[in-house]
Amino acid sequence: MSAATDTPESSDLPESLAEIVTDFAETDSSDRLQLLLELASELPELPPRYSEHPELLEPVPECQSPIFLVTEVENPEQGGAAIVKLHFSAPPEAPTTRGFAGILHEGLNGQTAEVVLSIPSDLPLRLSMTDLVSPLRLRGMSGMLSRIQRQTSERIGKITAQ
């Protein structure tokens, strides 16, 4: 049975994220947390260059549980075409936060800076989780996304309105 009564807008998202949005919408609401948990468990470990230097990561205080992230841009002189790599650190006792990070990693890691900067800020609301997770908890994901976008802008030297 599909739980999707109306599938959220995904045509303005890269394929990787659009797939996640569709997966959540098509998963029965009783199984959506399980899907989020799978994404949490797929979040890769930090590479040693960051795990040994946690000061290089930026905290995300919008999340209820501690999470840190860093955005890397390869060949930033390529501007919008440069490739973005994401790294996250969140403890196992914060699986929801890890799940949000897992979504952003799965959806955005390896995308171009242009794609990363084009992600609409209402992405968390399109994951069909508002009722299951609560809007307040979803704010944490918005906090991560806005930091990823700000760091990406800074790395490629793009001035933003922020």
Add this chain to the structure above:
Amino acid sequence: MSTAIPADSTAKFAEYADGSRLVSTEWVAEHAGEPGLVIVESDEDVLLYETGHIPGAVKVDWHTELNDRVTRDYVDGEGFAALMSAKGISREDTIVFYGDKSNWWAAYALWVFSLFGHEDVRLMDGGRAKWQAEDRELTTDKPRPEPTEYPVIERDDTSLRAFLPEVRDSIGTRPLIDVRSPEEYTGERTHMPAYPEEGALRGGHIPTAASVPWAKAANEDGTFKSAAELKAIYTDEAGLGTADEVIAYCRIGERSSHTWFVLQHLLGYTNVRNYDGSWTEWGNVVGVPIVTGAEAGEVPNR
């Protein structure tokens, strides 16, 4: 308390005013699965239960299950009865709550259950972290409880819950306890350190409120401090003395539920209320008095 489920005879608990409100992890390990006992996990992190929980435990989420979806309020009697039925909880059941973060959210759930007069509600001392630290069994198997016939009980908002007008009238007449962090109390910040901003326009505290951060009541391992230590903190240092009425508040009422539990059940204050509107309400209301800085402050002229 009524029920066939025995109290935990741990010596530490016997020192509290009502030690039967606490059970140890050992006790839970021994009694889990007995008819008439329901174990409820209630966490800040909504996925934690799914990663593994005490065998047989059901999950109750404060954000999504105990709150009304539209109004800023808790579910009503019908909503609560439907929730209890879905969780397989009967009116006579003994409920043991446990959760993450030193049982904040577990205490919050226990308090909300108490608004509906569910009689036998207990906390597992030390919560989820202690259970895990002791390498006790966790499972991802979700119980599928049989629905129960839980009666529709009207929520009692008068005895355990305080609203803004009463809190305002209490300034200078009843002790108020502010359980937030020192930075929130002084007004340096409007939310918990390293926590999301939940939108209070002003920082500070309610005039005359004593600052007793909730965590003072807890040991490093999340268990409650001893009766003598709690008495020193609240009765003596915070000056509650023999007060017959106390109101506690924090930011949204979750940390103050932890303090409410301490005052009401462990120290035996008879009329303790939790102001769940807390700072996210008070810090946004036009014209209410606020004090900044470390001093409790004077009763304002009216």
